[in-house]
Amino acid sequence: MRILEVREKTCPIASPIRNAYIDFSKMTLSLVAVVTDVVRNGRRVVGYGFNSNGRYGQGALMRERFIPRILEAAPASLLDDSGANLDAHKVWATMFRNEKPGGHGERSVAIGTIDMALWDAVAKIEDKPLFQLLAERYGQGTPDRRVFVYAAGGYYYPGKDDRQLKDELRSYLDRGYSVVKMKIGGASLDEDRRRIESALSILGPGQRLAVDANGRFDLDTAIAYAKALRAYDLFWYEEAGDPLDFELQATLRNYYDKPMATGENLFSMQDARNLIRHGGLRPDRDWLQFDCALSYGLVEYLRTLDMLRQHGWSASRCIPHGGHQMSLAIAAGLGLGGNESYPDLFQPFGGFPDGVRVRDGHVELPELPGIGFEGKSDLIREMRALTE
Incomplete structure (x- = not known):
């Protein structure tokens, strides 16, 4: 062949x-x-x-x-x-x-x-689903096809007010998600606090909010936000500072004892290892967001998972960035903690195969050969147009 x-x-x-x-x-x-x-x-x-x-x-x-x-x-x-x-x-x-x-x-x-x-x-x-192949070659033999997913959104948008933010996040909860994420750092701290409290006001039992600063803050601003965010029971506080500022991340743990998340903008095993060595992250509560599609692919991701095990981390602390089906397959096959999802954005590349629904914050992957792109009709049309 x-x-x-x-x-x-x-x-x-x-x-x-x-x-x-x-x-x-x-x-x-x-x-x-x-x-x-x-x-x-x-x-x-x-x-x-x-x-x-x-x-x-x-x-x-x-x-x-x-x-x-x-x-x-x-x-x-x-x-x-x-x-x-x-x-x-x-x-x-x-x-x-x-x-x-x-x-x-x-x-x-x-x-x-x-x-x-x-x-x-x-x-x-x-002629196998990728998650099955990965479980057999590198995992425990049997995949867990039920994968946790959270809904990423809450972006800043021209003319978007708190009511529209709540309507957006509520629509994700209505579709079965239990964790939703919104952006912070693109407005003042006071404005972001108001936005966060608006989002929290719509959550019910068992539902959580995560916030993402996209690496915007210097140390003083990251600490100021950390002190304000301590008042809320957030799922995580994500990427406060520059992804390569490991000292900032390590210092931040002194001001925020709740879960933090980072790693989506680190693109190699070596950079991920430096984060683990020097970023002060805590394997009992913090989350790692390395994205195979941005970091040399699954071959390198396997090296990263080996490195994490050597440093006392479980693959279950990884919830990749990106919202794509490749990371879903890795999560099911290798026991990651879940995957990001973009319910309404970046289509047709985000989302799940047709008919897959979010229930209690989880999806169950269907038995489709490969990654499963053929099961998403709008996506496979775009893909096949490239070759046919």
Whole structure:
């Protein structure tokens, strides 16, 4: 078997929303298709992938470096020992050839997107859901198909008032979510406190609110918010400062003893390890949000999970950023704590297969080969248009 071609397309996911740092008015992502010569269930096997929102499409890097390296490699060098399937680790090593260490950023997004498509293809060739394949190869053998998900929203929006914020969050709760998230840091502390209290006012028993500053604060502002947020029973206080300011994160624990979350903007095992070593995070209450689609893909994510185990962390403390089905499959197969979800944003790339409903804050993954993109009709139409 062999990879016949790898295609990439830059897609717009623009929206008038903003968080504390950026607006999404010109946001894009890369959609990738890895086309193989294998046929399963009457169709040629094509693996699909895309990068998470918040980082732009990486087509130039893919076309100039990573896709040519795959296509120029001897086909047999990309296969597993059986010769009947791709070896995602070997393909990853081929993409990373002649790359210097460090500088994890846009490169990690480009490789992570292609890596997603490779794993989709690998599982389809095995004719298994990716979560089942991962459980068998790297997990406990049996996946937990019921995965916790929370609803991310609460963005700043032109003309959006507290009533509209409550209506938005209430709509997520009505759809079965038990945890909802809103943005902070894009307004004054007093205004954000009012917004938080408005959001809290609609929550019922067993429902929680998380807040996300998107790395906006310096230390003094992060502490000021921490002191104010202590009055609320929040699910977490997310990414207060710059993602690489580990000292800020470590200092913040002295002012906030409730759960914190960070990590979505760290794009390698090495950066994740520095966070664990120097960020003062607490494995009994804090959450890690590393996103495989932004951080070199599942091959690197497996290294990150190994590192976490060595440092006394459980995979169950990981709830990835991104709201995509790849992380859902990893969560089910490898025992992560859950996954982010965007019920109304960044479509058709966010969300779940058709017919999947959120119940008591959880979804149950259907038995679909690969990542399961074929089960989401609006998404698979976009993906198949890339190759057909």
